[in-house]
Amino acid sequence: MSARQTIRRAAAAMRDGSLTSVELTRAALKAASMTESQVHAYLTLDTEGALQAAEMADSELGAGDDRGPLHGIPIALKDNMVTKGIETTCSSRILSGYVPPYSATVVERLEEGGAVITGKTNLDEFAMGSSTEHSAFGPTRNPWDTDRVPGGSSGGSAVTVAVGSALGALGSDTGGSVRQPASLTGVVGMKPTYGLVSRYGLIPFASSLDQIGPFTRTVADAVDVLSVIAGHDPHDATSIPGSVPNLDAGLGRGLDGVKVGVVSEMQRDETEPAVRGAVANIIEQMEANGAKVQEVSLPSFEYALSAYYLIAPAEASANLARFDGVRYGNRVDGANVADMMSKTRADGFGAEVIRRILLGTYALSAGHFDAFYGQALKVRSLVRRDLDAAYEDVDVLVGPTSPTTAFELGAKTADPLTMYLTDVFTIPANLSGHPAISVPVGLDEAGLPIGFQVMAPALGEPTLFQVAEAVESIAAFDQEPELAGSLA
Amino acid sequence: MTTTWEPVIGLETHVELETESKMFCGCPVDFNAEPNTVTCPVCLGLPGALPVPNRRAIDMIMKIGLALNCSISEHTIFHRKNYFYADLPKNYQISQFDLPVCEEGFLDIEGEAGGRVGIERVHQEEDTGKSNHMGGDGRITSAEYSLLDFNRSGVPLVEIVTKPEIRSATQARAYGLELRAVIVSLGVSDAKLEEGSIRFDANISVRPKGATTLGTKVEIKNMNSYRSMERAIAHEVIRQAQVLDDGGRIVQETRHWDEDAGVTRSGRVKEGFSDYRFFSEPDMVPMVIDQEWQDRIAGELPELPSDRRKRYQGMGLGEYQAALVAGSEPELVQMFEGAVDAGGSPPSVANWLTGEVVAALRRSDHSLAASALTISHLVELVGLVESSTISTSAAKAVLAGVLDGEGSPGEVAEARDLLQVSDAGALEAAVGQVISENPEEFERLSGGEQKLIGFFVGQVMKLTGGKADPKVVSGLLRARLSD
Amino acid sequence: MPIDIDIAHVARLARIELSDAELAEHGRHCADILEHAAKVQALDTEGIQPTSHPLPLVNAFRDDVVTPGRVLARDVVLDQAPAVEDVYFRVPPALEDE
Ligand SMILES: [Mg+2]
């Protein structure tokens, strides 16, 4: 185990009196001041609000009013979750200056849990991208090598945890947008079962795929963050009713007897050798630690990426229609309403967002619906059927999170299709709605982090965390980027 | 040889439901609120907000569907209908596409232009905000800008679509009135055309008589009364026939009814067809309406207007009067039923209610519910007339007094000295006085000019301030003549 | 199979005003992506029901209850608008063909 500061350690230290939330928060803010000019993880850093919240947390904890595992813990939010009174932009010019009049359910739950919200983090505009380069406010850089991308779209949130300018962060994962940047920045990133965490107040990219999930330094910390934000929300009709599974039920139980499926289709030739080697090594050690490993074939995986790049843009084309310059956001004037809207949207959206809106509009339009969108929904059924069949035989599925480690800025921006291919391993869990997690397991020869992905069936979080924690302890990954500030 | 054109008409009706809260959020449904004061993140389409459907709206649409003899779909979902419009906050409307709550029903229309009108579907959706077009002559075509109020955004809306089976403008109007009566009887909407809580659009095409294919259809909007609906449709049918007779072609478009000019005018020319890019609403989960739910709603259905009309006719009301009462506001129907239960004669109660009471309320601009008139007042009033205790004309004055809160009909008649005088002795003097004041006329009457009886009765009524019983007066006159 | 897209029509449907050069570039990229995505058409999906939602949930409703606490004050609502007049949002005139 690393000696780095974690949510669990800090929480214990605050309760035994050896640490205050103000000290912890100041350390995070200091890390931000030391790293931001190089990584640009934050769009809005709420220094004042964070310190006030920290003071409040200290006095509450001092008075014995314990609000749980995140009380006094600095947490950063991806800037696609609305925060009452704090600018929320989705990294888009169209929303630059927008101050929401309400907060997302996850934000309310963090506040009720006494968390210290440090600020809003950078993302690919409207969460559309895999590198955090498609931000209207400039890219976020990878702290392991600032010439490289941190992954995306939740790159800002991933980097805050990697450099210690927050102890945990929330991202949103539509096609891998939490897991892939976690993999590229050497932190834990988790996508819960669809519907476990409320989407109310998450500015949607693709409604049937989006799910908010935590970035943390350890698997146990991810359990803590998820336990605060998970649970039924009457304001989200897609939220799962009933109680949340006991998330930490599997922690500490190891791998004995756990049935692990290695997905054949995720052992692709295009995957970088270092990534394949690291993943194979972990699987070997899992077996040595009592796991029953078998190869599993999921033929429909080959088609998942194609289905995703029809379904997600289709939903996005409608979700982003509301940005029209009428009620909020920025406007470019026009001679009539249609003209005003068309100019506003052309000016307000970046090229990648426009591309996806056009793709989605086309896929849904008359004459093309059945061949594209309709067929994609059927392929989605097949992906699900393959996964359901696999989970009859195994408890979890494993493989790499991303086929590559962090790539250089600009390497994939010219060709959208190559960028899209980076999500090939993460997308199936979004199509099926299943939970999945990326755990850092090592560095490649260039010193860049490698992520290992574990997937589980719907509401299989307890097993997912059990296996992820075992992987974490096998890998014993405890390195930090040189840039990282030291948290108190 | 000229072609005989046959109109093919379908109606789309939007009805605003009278729920407490909006379709997908907890904002109140309040049409009297100040502009932009009843909105929230959901109905204003703010980034991140999500819709959650109102269960009671689904109950209500099921009521409508069942009343229109539709089948209720066990599996139904919402769709997004995509189009950009400034008063549509999300730039998509949450509506239903191929899986509406209700399908395949009919509504039977009575009367000359009657018949069965097939209902294709009844689906649930949400209303838009309101645009006020400013500048120019106030019409959308010449406006300089628009001002938007989103209070109405998200109000539950039910759309009822007929099959293209309506064969005349008169039948369209009869359908509209009957549909409205059904909606009102269900208690799901006040369905006021003038206030927009019920709105009709017509799809019209014509084809050579006997043809089985459909012609190009034109959509007619802005029909703000049942009368203008009939006029607009009739006009459009003739217009289309003329265009075709002249060798022209019908353009698929939306036309607006201009009430003053009595014509339909071209509105928006559609580029062939609209591409709404319907797809299933991913922010909501499917609805499953099981038999138990359907049975519960079926059990809550009130008597429908057609059944009610038949029952009223059984009580002795004429066809027209039965329809008039059955199609009235719920308070009036309730008062009618109550008064009949309390022993009032059904035809008399109906006459008074639909005649004098409605007229008096209209004059005073009061609603029946807010007026001082009670069921027992009405029964008493009708009884006083029938027992000749007051005259019909006096009864009108009594009603006015009751509505003004002066008390019961008996009390008002007493206080205003309107009790009818039918005692022959008391009237004898008045008759004598009138005869002596009009000797010439009496001479002619005596000479056999019988129609002058009416003149003398009238004079006596005048003299007695309307209190004399006319039957007794004419008896007295005849007695004098035969002397 | 090359995909033929009327990209100008699609952009009009999406209410995005693009220059000819932008249209050409987006058209090219979209065609590339759709060609790749057309892979879905190769799969035999005979008899397969579409999945539009990842979970088998049904009947998520709310009661017909007003929640005054969520209603926004008018000044808050209008405060974020690009243009207001009096108590309304203001927009340019609507065209007839909308
Ligand atoms: Mg409609």
Ligand SMILES: [Zn+2]
């Ligand atoms: Zn609302």
